[in-house]
Amino acid sequence: MSNISGDHCPLAHDGQDVVKMAHGGGGRAMAQLLDSLFRPAFDNPWLERQHDGAVLDMPGSIAFTTDSYVVRPLFFPGSDIGAMAVHGTVNDIAMCGAEPQYLSAGFILEEGLPLATLRQVVESMATAARATGVRIVTGDLKVVERGKADGLYINTAGVGRVVAAHPIEPGQVQAGDRLLLSGDIGRHGIAVMAAREKLDLESAIESDCASIAAPVLALLNEGISVRCFRDLTRGGLASGVVEVAETAGLAAEVREADIPVREDVSAVCELLGLDPLHVANEGRFIAVVAPEDVDRAIAILRRHGVSEAAVEIGQFIEGSAGRVTAQSLIGGSRIVDRLSGEQLPRIC
Amino acid sequence: MSNISGDHCPLAHDGQDVVKMAHGGGGRAMAQLLDSLFRPAFDNPWLERQHDGAVLDMPGSIAFTTDSYVVRPLFFPGSDIGAMAVHGTVNDIAMCGAEPQYLSAGFILEEGLPLATLRQVVESMATAARATGVRIVTGDLKVVERGKADGLYINTAGVGRVVAAHPIEPGQVQAGDRLLLSGDIGRHGIAVMAAREKLDLESAIESDCASIAAPVLALLNEGISVRCFRDLTRGGLASGVVEVAETAGLAAEVREADIPVREDVSAVCELLGLDPLHVANEGRFIAVVAPEDVDRAIAILRRHGVSEAAVEIGQFIEGSAGRVTAQSLIGGSRIVDRLSGEQLPRIC
Structure with missing residues (x-):
């Protein structure tokens, strides 16, 4: 409450360089x-x-x-x-x-x-x-x-x-539009979790934290009809796709075999009982594009380091709003829901 | 770490309505x-x-x-x-x-x-x-x-x-420009302090927290040559004037007798050893205007409730950058400095 004045400077002079x-x-x-x-x-x-x-x-x-x-x-x-x-x-x-x-x-x-x-x-x-x-x-x-x-x-x-010539938002997504994913998922969440819990992992898993602006702007500048982008942070790929589908009033289906997950990330997820689709990322996004733009969009994304492993993973279809199904590796299918509670607090 | 799913909803169902x-x-x-x-x-x-x-x-x-x-x-x-x-x-x-x-x-x-x-x-x-x-x-x-x-x-x-036709910033202030204050000072700081410390004040001192956009836009729309505005939050009137003077490379002088401070605010300040010039506000600002605009600017400010007690309190002059002097009520003068440390933490 005292009203200090004069030349005393807490930052430079008192030897304890901490925030006061x-x-x-x-x-x-x-x-x-x-x-x-x-x-x-x-x-x-x-x-x-x-x-x-x-x-x-x-x-x-x-x-x-x-x-x-x-x-x-x-x-x-x-x-x-x-x-x-x-x-x-x-x-x-x-x-x-x-x-x-x-x-x-x-x-x-x-x-x-x-x-x-x-x-x-x-x-x-x-x-x-x-x-x-x-x-x-x-x-x-x-x-x-x-x-x-x-x-x-x-x-x-x-x-x-x-820079987009038309609105880029979930409401623009139409049935038949394809779902592109910019690269492998789950690294950010696992890297933070490992650092926090001091997990002794065999390989170093580094966060994917990066700017994704360059490939996004390239898609737009080269005339791809992007309906919507969504970056896959808290809640992971699952929450991103469910949210877009809900707002668009559509269902979606994804092919798990086509979703890139690094082997070491997959192993940690299995060990901890986590679904990689729910794990947070910081340099990954989905782009929803018209079917005729898929090949060109993938080619553009792959020219940029941050999205060099871009793939098509599924599509939006008519159906109950926000219902997302995943075709599993072994042929069955399951409902993908958004994360209900928290997977890892304070991930971002 | 568990990956909750299903219909459990922490907000609606568990009876404890708190953030989780x-x-x-x-x-x-x-x-x-x-x-x-x-x-x-x-x-x-x-x-x-x-x-x-x-x-x-x-x-x-x-x-x-x-x-x-x-x-x-x-x-x-x-x-x-x-x-x-x-x-x-x-x-x-x-x-x-x-x-x-x-x-x-x-x-x-x-x-x-x-x-x-x-x-x-x-x-x-x-x-x-x-x-x-x-x-x-x-x-x-x-x-x-x-x-x-x-x-x-x-x-x-x-x-x-x-909306301003020219830049409104400290660098625009010139020697001879006048300093207008939009109303009485110190109420926000004293109100928060009294609430926090549970001071038993005779009169209720309420924060001056309010939007000051209306009188500011009125000055600009009616063609007043405003050089700079500054709202008087942390550090109070003193820090505001010192900061503007420093950036402008000028000195300033203010007349304490012309600075409105409510009697109850003044009494609490005296009791606690606070200088009202350092106490935080949330709905007060200074406007620096050319001398020929003073009367018209004051008249415009007084048309708005939030600045109905606007007054001229001093001017900027050639001199050492950031040197602000106050002519006191009894005739002497003192140097007004910005607050050095903290007067009241977490005031805003």
């Missing part, structure tokens, strides 16, 4: 943290203006989306919360048929978080943003007391210019 | 919470589409901003975290010289939060959004374990159409 409540107070300590850490990392003219928001020149239609990131642990094989906070929101913009351009970043920091950890996360965000060609143009910082967060939480929101 | 980890799992429990609570409250065509983001038709330049809200307690005299999450972000958009239009909402919920509390917050957001004319068009929901949050945290990001 003062860093969230709106005063000098916060200003110094922004100047020394965030603005240099996210370096761009909008942040330099130090205003309450960013003014962006964006003629036409824009896509607007948000996600909060609470993944635990903060760092895991193949990625970390910072890279996820960029790629996850970039991917949601791309799923709207738009080119990701600008992000906001809101940080909720727990008192006592080592500043070195914060720096590592912020630099990972900056690296991911540069690699994806997006700018982090506005942000916010809050600090809560010890025990009122878990290290740090990040929210990013994003905007991007719509 | 399953509500954040991306599966059926989450879908049901979204359908039963969030979509009806924020009712609009973008959310109905159930896509990863919202596509918005916004020709021209847009303002883009974000804030996370971690205020404690969640409810306090005059406002609550939900109304703040709308008004705070709406106000930041307005500060960019833009008309607030669309918000995103990201919720981080603590396991065990009563659903009745969540509903009250969401309904307060919906009411504030309707009153302000903005739509909550995209969102996200995460659940963290007990003890890993404090009830709930909300992030909102917002976009709006820029």
